[in-house]
Amino acid sequence: MNPLLTINSLKKQYDEETVALNGVSFSVHEGEFVSIIGPSGAGKSTLLRCINRIIDATEGEILFDGLNVGNQNKGQLRKLRTKIGMIFQHYNLVNRLSVIENVLHGRLGYKNTFNGSLGLFTAQEKKQAFQIIEILGLEKQAYKRCDQLSGGQKQRVGIARALIQEPRMMLCDEPIASLDPNASKIIMDHLKNITTQMGITCLVNLHQVNVALKYSDRIIGIKHGLKVYDGPPKSITKNQIYDIYESEAGELILELKDQNEA
Amino acid sequence: MQIQESIYHLWINSTKDKSVDLLAKYNERKPFNKTSFAIKITLIALLILTIYSFYTFDYKNLIIIDAVKDTLINMRTMFFGASLRNFTILEGIRQVSFTLGIAFLATLTGGISAFFLGLLAAQNLSTKLVSNVVKGFVSFVRAVPTVLWVLIFAVSIGLGSTAAVVGLTFHSFGYLLKAFSESFEELDHGVIEALTACGANWWQIVFQAVVPSSLSYLLAWTFIRFEINFVEAVAVGAAAGAGGIGFELFMASARYFNIREVGAITFLILAVAIILELTSSRIKTKFIK
């Protein structure tokens, strides 16, 4: 089976001094749950943003579902982006709008400028939005303004907005970094369900190594813009985690890992 | 207590070297400060000019006490004996509505154009180059006072209400564009990123994220500008013969020398201005910061 996503020697240079990615290659198969770990500034966010071309890569090739992401024109890129959902650490919702309005934003990629701008969604789309809201347990909040929600609820709105795109893959940039352990678990469980039940591939940037080990099928370690680990969570060793995070932080994380295994 | 104090001193002393350095740096900066020097020079120059001009005024045979007394008497007639002669109160209200109409039209056209160009001026929605070009152009528009804009258009269109509307529009446009684009820039970059990731295009992002997030600011600023435009329209009505209550005021004072009517018209304008001011300050406290 062809991989859903293939990345070939991806490079991203912001300015003379900052090389965020320095030749990263890997591929992801349909239905995989992949976590990307690595220290702050390693280039994880840059990597995710290159995949749906929110930022343009400097060099390298990205193939998504057989399409070369770099070669798409404006219209093709919009269409391609509908197939890739994205959620963020800070949720990035329009706070003054209601939950349902934010969820429907996920359909904008399918609409023409006029209907999209005026928010003219079809009955079918609205029905689908409410179904997704219900799946994520937000039915009581559907008409609330987003600035009245808790962090965990906001993230679920973010997931709903991505799901209504009917994506084949989800890019998640530190989805639980601003959440308490309880809300984090809810969000991670939802993401895992999305992969196992809906078959949507997940690519998740995580700072919590123990969470990454617990939920993922595969771990990719990134350091200084390079891939330094790629393999199943079971076979990653303490030394490799040390290596990814550099000693002091490594100690802290290894303790967590021991607890996890105990 | 003593132990604490000695620890405190120990700690302070340990930072001493650094703080001495910082202090030296601070003192180095102090002696010559360009801005405060410029301010001082300006103030001294103004003081000298003021004294000089009072000294060299041509006072003719003016007796200060009498002059002040006469002015006060005139003021009293104007404001306590206010009455209308050349037209009725209904006509006055009609003229006020005319002035409000000029202000409204100018606010509307200025506001709509400011909205669209404001999108291009907002850094998060535009490119750096376009944003800077638009902002530069608009700061020029804003630097020219309203009355001057009206006079510029009075030359090409002819004196009258059209020139007034167009002139007021220009300045409103400059004023509102700055306010609008700054409100647009308040929108978190992440939201734009998120909608882009959904496949939304630029117009969809504008109307689905930017406008809902900044709508209350836009309305508040527009109303504040409407209030300013009313006052400007009064002045312009007189200066450019644009009609309305400002023109009546001009006629009453400069043509008929009817100070009682001037008083009445002033009260009328004041009443409208106060209503607008109250409304706009309520809107301001509600929506802006």
Ligand SMILES: Nc1ncnc2c1ncn2[C@@H]1O[C@H](COP(=O)(O)OP(=O)(O)OP(=O)(O)O)[C@@H](O)[C@H]1O
């Ligand atoms: N817009 C930008 N302009 C210039 N440099 C940037 C930009 N965005 C990121 N960088 C730089 O690129 C490098 C990688 O940043 P990136 O955000 O991808 O790291 P990250 O792994 O996501 O870090 P974190 O875990 O803290 O989110 C950093 O050195 C950062 O300073």
Ligand SMILES: [Mg+2]
């Ligand atoms: Mg990041």
